[in-house]
Amino acid sequence: MARGFQGAMLKALGAGDHVLEVLSVEDLTRHYRRIVFSAPTLFDRPFETAGYLRLWVPDAAKPGRHHQRGYTIVAPDEAAGTITLEFAMHASGPAVTWAASVEPGERITASRYGSTKFAVGDPVPDGYVLIGDTAAIPALNSVLAVLPDDVPVEVLLERSHDDDVDIPMTPHPGMRVTWVPQTGDPAALADALGERDWSNWYAWVTAESAATRRVRGRLKEFGFPRSEIHAQAYWMRGRAMGTKHDAETPAVPSPRTEAIPAETPKPREGWRSRAGSTLLAPLKGRLILAGAVQAVVSLLQLAPFVVLVELCRRVLSGDADERALRGLGLLALVLFLSGTVLALLLITAMHVLDARFGHEVRTAIVAKLPRLPLGWFTERSSGRVKQAVADDAANLHYLVTHAVLDVVAAVVTPLAVLGYLFAVEPLLATVLLIPLAVFGILTARMVSASSAAIPAAVEWTARAGSEAIAYLDGLPVVRAYDLGPGGRLRATLEKHAAFLEGWQRPLLGRRTATDLVTRPSTSLLVIAAAGTGLVIAGVMSPVDLLPFLLLGVTFSTQLLAIGYGLGSLREAVAAARRIGLVLTEPELAAEDTPGVLPAVGGGRSVRFASVSFAYKPGHPVVSDVDIELRPGTVTALVGPSGAGKSTLAALLARFHDVTAGAITIDGTDLRALSTEELYATVGFVFQQVSVLDASVRDNIALARPGATDAEIEAAARAALIHERVERLPDGYDTVLGRAARLSGGEEQRLQIARAILADPKVLVLDEATAFADPESEFQVQRALSRLIAGRTVLVIAHRLHTVTDADAIAVLDGGRLVQYGTHPELVARPGLYRELWTAAGATREQEAHA
């Protein structure tokens, strides 16, 4: 089968052939054909999203000739062993010609080697813009299928026939499809793209070659970073033999239209994915300089070998007296010393640079934390902070002090050697590349042979890992149920070992071969054999063999080492990106001139005025809520889980800023208050308690470091924790943490004591605090009752019967305020509250019985 050079390469690299048999042919529109194939052999490894197949399409005109065409794999069905390919039939070309006349039962061969892979970004981009023409639809459909539901998607497609719009597309709730007519003008798609704030969007462009180029240019104008554009030309106008899909249509210039309309340009936010390069920007210049100096150092380190060659040359030619040799020795020494001094200076400079940069990054993170919304500090984001200041910072440290220099050295040394060797004797230098080529082919074959098992290997590793964690976490259970030779983990580990052996043993030969072929001894053999031949043939002088023997032998090994350095470089860039992401998190709005609350004697009043809040635009969690909390009253928030109770309460403690409306305290907007003023007024007691590694005294007096011992003790007594503190080894001076631990209920009471001492006029409370620890429920409840006395309280209620005496009850459902009143009022009329009350009745009765 004639497939030309490409086919030969693919074969050499180990891409196996698969035979596909046509099962059915169906026309979805007049110009869009769906063909289902039976292809059981394709399922040896999983399919990537938007992955494609290389189809070997017969040339109708030249029998025996085949063209390679990429087609996206649609709807692979492993159980049935079938896949589907879709053909846009509006063009001429071998694949279209083949598809136009194909009948069920016909066969075609295909290879799977290299492919597109689409993965949703992390963090998820703010939107996706997918651009292409009918040939791109199969791939777009698989992309659409994996996009999260809450992300907006703009799809921009060029149609060559009116019925193209009927081609079925994967539905997506946030999708808007825009069709532009194909006119042949390559700028049509680019022109249809309006300017707006595309910040943090991701673009997937798979159109005709010239159109793809134009679109990419336009995206760059809008500020899309390269990493956020996937642009791949699927076919080329005027080239039926083009590389991928085929099409041909006459060109007609079109008027400029903007189908995805421009929006009022806002100031551009910029892309989060740039966060890493922004962080590294101040270093860039200096790192490049350092790289340049390292290149000089690397060359200087090669110089002694060149001097040695010169020495040998003189010795062999007979003009080597003691003076000449001494001179050469001196030269070598000077070169060596200057190289060492330069390296010394370079490393010193890098360490100084690293110390300063590391300090700046850490200081920036520390300065960032107090400006973030409190709601940002979840367990997950604490993990991100930890990752940023520990692992990622270490990666950057490694980047500055080692990685850049190592990579430059790893690249410069073999390249300089290669250049030198080519200058000395190009023929022998070329021969030296043969083992490398063999290595390349062997590796590719090995990868292709072993890659089928990689997903299984990943799965085994994950399974063994998670079962081991389960085993260790559940060791008490294991001891009771799963001991001895029949144990589950034993079986899994044994199967894992058998899998590893079955996978790796057949590859052992190839692995050995790839290793041997790059060994210095192999290069030595190649150089010695070819060199001796060339010398005997009189092509090269024996002296010219010396550079090869001195530098060429380890050349392969050095060249392959580049890969390792690049890995750590990539890791450092990813680390920089993660740190950058933390540093670019949106901050709370800060007022330049913070407002001050008027002094009052009694309680404060709080107003939620048309408050709405959404974590993500278009997905409100709280919508248009109006509530007033009168001074000194208790208002309870009730509603089914997910109704927005906790979110609404957290807004009053400014865990997030409202997206619309306002929350005011005695008429002043929360956002206008300084952090100090706000939290002196608004306190909160949630289930999650922060116990600092500090003394009990400092923990209680957190908000009032100047409080007297008497005040602290009074707060502790009121919170019913005083007696417990007295029992601690050092009383109020006991440092909490490893040495002395409090139980859950005791920590709650410590938190209540802290709030009592802080004495805020407004209190946000989670009622779950009261029953988090059944054994000390009673004490926590009494402490809470004391805390709320005389304050304006907003409480998130989980158990209705605890808030029947509240001054007001606000019933939330789906983020909206649906009912408002006192318990007797709400129970008296039909509605959500009464339903919840009735449903809770059964549980309450049971408890009453006990």
Add this chain to the structure above:
Amino acid sequence: MIRRLITLAGDRRATTVHLLLLFLGAVFRAAATLTLIPLLTGLFSGEPREALPWLGLLSGTILVGWIVEIRLYRSGFDIGMKILRTAETRVLDRLERVPLTWLDADRRVEARRALTSAGREICQGMAYLITPMANAFLTPLLIGAGLAFVAWPLAAAALLAVPLLLGALWASGAFSRAADDAYARASDEVATRIVELAQHQAALRAAGRAGPSGSALGGALARQRRAALRLLGFGVPGHLLFGVASQLTLLALASTAAALFLDGTLTGAALVALIVVAVRFLEPFTTFGDLAQAVSSLRGTIDRVVGVLDAPVLPVDDDPAPAVDAPVLAFDDVSFTYDGADRPAVDGVSFTVARGGTTAIVGPSGSGKSTLLALAARLHDTDAGTVRIHGRSVRSHDPLDLAGHYAVVHQNVYLFEGTLRDNVLLGRRDADDDALASAATRAGLDEVVARLPEGWSTRVGEGGATLSGGERQRVGLARALLKDAPLLLLDEVTSALDTGNEQAVVAALASTARHRATVIIAHRLDTIIGADQVVFLEGGKVREIGAPAALIDAGGHFARYWAQRRQASGWHLVGVE
């Protein structure tokens, strides 16, 4: 390290063969390099054809060397696989017998890695580390020795250089490690402080103390910066030492050879050949440097495995005299203190549980309830006193045998990734469908099975994540009931307060409890009142024991606790001055 590997592999013959092959490989490498001397002397002598036989010898040596290498790969793989299997089995054997307190958070991570990745790492290490390392060490030595036959001063210089270079390598590595350690120390403090700042942000901000000022952070940041600068002291020698040493060695060898040439000992051609050999002699050391880090991580891996294999085990004592009418479970003056704790978790506890009885363990949090359960299952050994099951000390049972005496349901029931059926069948692997269904019904699991679309085949996810807390507890209960052991240890859920049918489960449990002894850490008031006996704990000590009703009437500690709990369940959120 090699010795430990041999011990782990266990197969003395295979390892001896492997070591022999290693040596043989190095011999062929050194021979190939030394063959260069006559080959090059021939080439440079003006009659290059004289080199041809030597080229033949060189080719032969290298090709035979390849065959040795291929064998070596194979034997390395075999030994690696053997280590992988034996290491895992032996680690598991050990883990089944360690006291649970030994397995703290750090050791747990170590043990996990010893179980999952250590075998693979050692297996890879055999192929990609041990072989090249041995070669890098042996080849220069053999080349140096071989040189003695050509020019002994050169051989002497080369052999002298070996310890120098190895020393430089070692020092280089030591400096780099010191630099890494110093960096980690300097950064860890700041990192911990910053993470703390993030974790306590809400409390700190509420207290008006969210910024870096007023915390220990400012000082830590400054210290970190100074420490990073001080890294220079380690970083520079770490980076340069080996390079400098090897360049110096090269210069020294070349000068020695040049001197030998100048005094006429060596011909020009021989000098050139010897310089080439000197460079080849130096080459393996670089390999050494490249691998040093991987080797130290392999050593860490091996230490990890050995660390688990050397862990203490719970001893098995002799206690052959069980009383005929002994209670199912008896605590006899039992005390236990956790490592590092300042007071005992359990202090002089005595009570017995007879067949057919249900004992509720009640008390405030931290009073030692869970520790009692752990001691009954012998997850730890008591410091004083004896726990007896059927009259025999738990210390006299073999772990496998002890497991047959009890079934346990923890508060956070741990489920394994797999189906619901797999998890319940752990109770008794050979149970038939009827037994399974009956246990499920009694545990209230039947309705969960009915509700799930895939029923018994539902995968429970990692740790049982796809089920709710209450559902997990029922799976645990069904598993325990299926096992049908004479002693049932139960830790009641506190979180699933609103699941009404918990009660039905308790009732079902009570109705079938007649032929076993049940010990339950009870939180729910109706569970407590339904027990035959209440053991009321406070601060690790038994305050009161008795029938619940009698204790309430007596008006002591338990009665007060009872009254508070009753009152708490009717609480209304109202401010009270």
